[in-house]
Amino acid sequence: MTLxxxxxxxxxxxxxxxxxxxxxxxxxxxxxxxxxxxxxxKVAPLGDPVQINIRNYELSIRRADAxxxxxxxxxxx
Numbered sequence: 001m002t003l004x005x006x007x008x009x010x011x012x013x014x015x016x017x018x019x020x021x022x023x024x025x026x027x028x029x030x031x032x033x034x035x036x037x038x039x040x041x042k043v044a045p046l047g048d049p050v051q052i053n054i055r056n057y058e059l060s061i062r063r064a065d066a067x068x069x070x071x072x073x074x075x076x077x
Contacts, residue, residue, distance in 0.1 A: 012039075036054060037074060049066075
């Protein structure tokens, strides 16, 4: 599953970033690294951008970039 397919209000774990070169580096610099927990705050009406909470700050990601981030569900207990 990718970050583009998320449901608002759920927690996820970053599994992999598929981008290459400067794009991958930029995403990693923003805190999107393997094993990082993210919370999906909002998705705009047309799906672009996706607003997430990661490492205690808010981040908005374009739909094209969100498609490159593979995630898995996190079960909060």
